[in-house]
Amino acid sequence: MAKHQYLRCGEIINTHGVRGAVKVRSECDSPKILASLRHIYLDPNGDVAFDVVSASVMGHFVLLTLSGVNTLDAAAALKNKIIYAGRDELEEHIAPGAHFIADLIGLPLIHADTGEELGILKDVFNVGASDIYVVDTPRGEKMMPAVAEYVKEITDDAILVRPIEGMLD
Numbered sequence: 001m002a003k004h005q006y007l008r009c010g011e012i013i014n015t016h017g018v019r020g021a022v023k024v025r026s027e028c029d030s031p032k033i034l035a036s037l038r039h040i041y042l043d044p045n046g047d048v049a050f051d052v053v054s055a056s057v058m059g060h061f062v063l064l065t066l067s068g069v070n071t072l073d074a075a076a077a078l079k080n081k082i083i084y085a086g087r088d089e090l091e092e093h094i095a096p097g098a099h100f101i102a103d104l105i106g107l108p109l110i111h112a113d114t115g116e117e118l119g120i121l122k123d124v125f126n127v128g129a130s131d132i133y134v135v136d137t138p139r140g141e142k143m144m145p146a147v148a149e150y151v152k153e154i155t156d157d158a159i160l161v162r163p164i165e166g167m168l169d
Contacts, residue, residue, distance in 0.1 A: 006046045006084040007102050010034055015075040016063050022075050024062045024083060031057045033093045034085075040066070041084040099154055109135055109144075109168070112152040112160040118168045121159060133159075135168060142168045 014023040026034040035055040042048040051067040069075055087100075094100070101124045109118045119137035124146065126132070131146035144150055144167055153160040 003087065003100075004044070004102050005087050006041055006044050007087055007090055007100055008044070008082055009037070009040075009085045009090070010062070010083045012078045012081045012083060013061075014079060015072055018072045019065075020069040020071050020075045021063050021065045022069070022078055023058075024064055026060065026062050028090075029093070031060060031062050033090070034062045035064075036093070037085050037089055039086065039089065040064070041086070042078070042081050044084055046084070046086065103156075104154070104159065107154075108158050109133070109161050110158045112162045118161065118163070137168050139169060144168060 009028050010024045010026045012022045013025050015021065016023045024034065028034045035057050037052055037055070040050050040052060042050070050069070053065040053067055055065070056063050066078075069078065090100070104121055104124065107121050109121060110116070111118055119135040119142065121133055122136045122141065123134040124131050125134070133144045133146050133151075135142050135144060144161070144163055150161050150163050150167070151159060152162055
C-alpha cells in the first residue's frame with residue numbers, strides 16, 4: 001500500500017486575535033509537534049501550502065501565524081479547515097518502532113499463530129490509556145486495544161495480533 005505524502009495533523013477551529021492567527025486542534029501525539037512544523041497544507045495532496053511564520057502551544061491547542069494570512073477575515077476563511085503536514089517533517093518526531101495511523105488504516109490483522117486474516121483495520125482512536133483499533137471483521141465491526149499483549153508486530157503489509165478468544169469474533 002502506498003504511503004500518503006501528506007498526513008492529517010489538525011483542524012483550524014477558530015481565529016485568534018485580529019492579526020490573522022488561527023487556533024488549531026492538534027491531532028499529533030503532542031501539540032508541540034504541530035507547533036514545530038515549518039509548513040502546513042490545507043489539502044491532502046499538498047496543493048494549498050502555507051509557511052508557518054510563528055507557532056505557540058496554548059494548552060491542548062496550537063496558535064499559528066501563517067504566511068499571507070494577516071487579517072481577521074483571512075483567518076476566519078480558514079476556520080474548520082483540516083490541516084496536513086509533510087511526512088518528511090513529521091518523521092523527525094516519530095519514535096523508533098512507531099507508526100503513523102494513516103499507514104495502518106487498511107492493513108489486515110493477521111493472527112500471529114495461525115496466519116488467519118481476522119479483519120481489516122478501519123480506524124484508530126485513543127481513550128487515554130491506549131489506542132483502540134476498530135476492525136472490520138466478517139462478523140461486523142469489533143474493537144481491540146492496541147497494546148503489546150495483543151499486537152505482536154506491525155509490518156508494511158499487516159498487523160500481526162494474538163487476541164484473546166472472542167475479542168474479534
